[in-house]
Amino acid sequence: MMPADNDPFDLGFDAADEFTTGVGDPWRASAPPSLDPAVGDFEDPFGAFPPPSPREAAQPVSRPPPEPAREAPREARVEIAAPAYLEPIPDSGLGEAVIPRITIHAFCALTETAELIEHAAGDRRMARATTLVRPGGLAAAVDYYQDQPTPSLVLVESLDDAQRLLHLLDALAQVCDPGTKVVVVGQTNDIALYRELIRRGVSEYLTQPLSPLQVIRAVGALYADPSTPFIGRQIAFVGAKGGVGASTLAHNFAWTMAERMQTATVLVDLDLAFGTAGLDFNQDPVQGVLDALTQPDRLDPVLMDRMMVRCGDRLSLFAAPATLEDDYEIGADAFEEVTQKIRHAAPYVVLDLPHVWNGWSRRVLLGSDDLVVVATPDLASLRNAKNMIDLVRTARPNDAPPRLVLNQVGVPGRPEIPVKDFGEALGVQPSLVLPFDPKPYGQAANNGQMLAEVAPRSKAAEGVEHLARLISRREPPPVQKTSILSGLFKKT
Structure with a gap:
């Protein structure tokens, strides 16, 4: 952007760029507790979860540290009560996928997570999807699907340790229909746990803190067209x-x-x-x-x-x-x-x-x-x-x-x-x-x-x-300057 002294559009106020502000990546790593050695190497005898794609299996669980937050623009200083997770997240400058017509069931262990999922369900990118939010977390999902068909996507939250989390996922696998994708929201940012979940066919593992856009983009990535x-x-x-x-x-x-x-x-x-x-x-x-x-x-x-x-x-x-x-x-x-x-x-x-x-x-x-x-x-x-x-x-x-x-x-x-x-x-x-x-x-x-x-x-x-x-969010490429003598040496 041009300095204020030379800006021909400066009429005595700040033309703030609210699109370029925001917080860093919220995929922040917390101190991961070690897994219980009794967990061991798990086998999935049911195969109810779809096998992970190479793209999903290659996704790392650790994320880069957040960038320092920039000063909020003048527009953002209007007093509007909103949860902290509504702060914008910087993006790549391209558009974002619209979630297809799918059914999503979310079983949340925390009230805050349920409110976040409901907020994400009201987003324009989720307009085609049908989202149902229920309390109880992973254990409630296992009980619910004993006599109910599973939807396109099941999102479950768990506050349990790794051993009980995997045990409940085994139980969920027994009642999941083929083709159902499963996203797990947990509290532990542990690479060993992440790899075990992916090996068992879980489509994505998200850790707190989350934002609505974080959930939307994770769901969108699962249904992105590779072509x-x-x-x-x-x-x-x-x-x-x-x-x-x-x-x-x-x-x-x-x-x-x-x-x-x-x-x-x-x-x-x-x-x-x-x-x-x-x-x-x-x-x-x-x-x-x-x-x-x-x-x-x-x-x-x-x-x-x-x-x-x-x-x-x-x-x-x-x-x-x-x-x-x-x-x-x-x-x-x-x-x-x-x-x-x-x-x-x-x-x-x-x-x-x-x-x-x-x-x-x-x-x-x-x-x-x-x-x-x-x-x-x-x-x-x-x-x-x-x-x-x-x-x-x-x-x-x-x-x-x-x-x-x-x-x-x-x-x-x-x-x-x-x-x-x-x-x-x-x-x-x-x-x-x-x-x-x-x-x-x-x-x-x-x-x-x-x-x-x-x-x-x-x-x-x-x-x-x-x-x-x-x-x-980009600058024009630099103009290549040519010498005034270059034309004299062009081939005829």
């Missing part, structure tokens, strides 16, 4: 009201991610009737996002590649038809399925959401990894942005709050809400403030180009790159 190399980070841009420039910023952001950050990016224009992505990139594709939405079950990588248009070496565009010949009555399930499939096409997927509010827009917005709310400094934008941010915070308690971009600041003769007051009213300080400068925007729109192409040194172009660095 999928990554899940792209989905970034949704939405305007607090019409005309604030959300689409323009989304298009320029996607271009900057591809050209400046040099990472493969897909831009999806979901404004089916009035989308402008095709105009902004000077493209008129035959197929686009509407074709994908009308046949989501047929959308595979080959068909997806035919529907997208290339706007460069790293940027692909899913354009909107931008016609009024159809009512576009498409269900929310189709939007969710298509956007989930597109996330496998590139590390970053940018969604240009129209200023509408219905079932599909709400689901796509809440299901995105990052949300950028674009507003102008007026009362209508303030009201709408607050409603949106409050909704997202309530529905996504384990995620960082949305990012706020204030656009068109400083229009001559227009009364405006001060930037500092605008951020304080929302509890989220803007990540980016862009001044009113219509010339580069108009020139880029009329030429079918991006801001960085027509005015690379403008505050608008620099601001979009600043936002790209914040969201991608």
Whole structure:
């Protein structure tokens, strides 16, 4: 990030980066007690637990020490009562898997663990799964499944020593159906115990302290598709009201991610009737996002590649038809399925959401990894942005709050809400403030180009790159400088 003295976006407040703060890895090792030598080498005569995959067997139990906690951003200082485990955990910058439609039974020995599992079950990534939480721990699970079928995943917590833990797991193995995965939550971070549990077919062993994201990611890893190399980070841009420039910023952001950050990016224009992505990139594709939405079950990588248009070496565009010949009555399930499939096409997927509010827009917005709310400094934008941010915070308690971009600041003769007051009213300080400068925007729109192409040194172009660095958690590759004499020695 640029020093404060040279920051063109500094208007007298801190544009805090709440996405880059958090605690270290909570997989902290405690002092492990030694195993009882009477435990010995155990055999699993039942084979009810599925054999561990090579990936699962290779997972170590010890984790690196936590990183020092960084200073909390200004947004985080809003007084909201929440358990300590809600602190965000730094991630790799890519998206996270959505848990498939499975049934999870959790048998917890501690009330705190039961509350944590229930909190994780309400997360957006667990929306498809059905979770049942019961008290009693591992012993209660053994009794419950004496006359009940086991679900897709059984999560059991045990406070017992190693010998009794393995004895109860033997009993659970006798009543487990084939194909059921078992995750054990224990108190002992012991490598010998971990290896014995994995050898017996336990899918994962977690130790306290835990967080909801820790549980979600552990479950997601068990059902990850090995043929999928990554899940792209989905970034949704939405305007607090019409005309604030959300689409323009989304298009320029996607271009900057591809050209400046040099990472493969897909831009999806979901404004089916009035989308402008095709105009902004000077493209008129035959197929686009509407074709994908009308046949989501047929959308595979080959068909997806035919529907997208290339706007460069790293940027692909899913354009909107931008016609009024159809009512576009498409269900929310189709939007969710298509956007989930597109996330496998590139590390970053940018969604240009129209200023509408219905079932599909709400689901796509809440299901995105990052949300950028674009507003102008007026009362209508303030009201709408607050409603949106409050909704997202309530529905996504384990995620960082949305990012706020204030656009068109400083229009001559227009009364405006001060930037500092605008951020304080929302509890989220803007990540980016862009001044009113219509010339580069108009020139880029009329030429079918991006801001960085027509005015690379403008505050608008620099601001979009600043936002790209914040969201991608990366810096652009250094520009290779060439000598002015190098051209004289090129081979002819």
